[in-house]
Amino acid sequence: MKFTKNMTIGEIIRMDMSKAEVLMSFGMGCVGCPSSQGETLEEAAMVHGIDLNTLLEALNKE
Numbered sequence: 001m002k003f004t005k006n007m008t009i010g011e012i013i014r015m016d017m018s019k020a021e022v023l024m025s026f027g028m029g030c031v032g033c034p035s036s037q038g039e040t041l042e043e044a045a046m047v048h049g050i051d052l053n054t055l056l057e058a059l060n061k062e
Helices: 009-015 019-025 041-048 052-059
Strands: none
Touching (some): 009 019, 009 041, 019 052, 041 052
């Protein structure tokens, strides 16, 4: 499975609950908030000032 910038935070969590820990380690405490259901990973990274490529690398590690 490969996570992409166009996936929502909600999709990522539903696909793999352990990825919530990765997101939170980047300062995304919003993984449980309602807006995360419709916010893409790219949008969330931008809002939180996180480098998208670094975040994607971390999410896509086995």
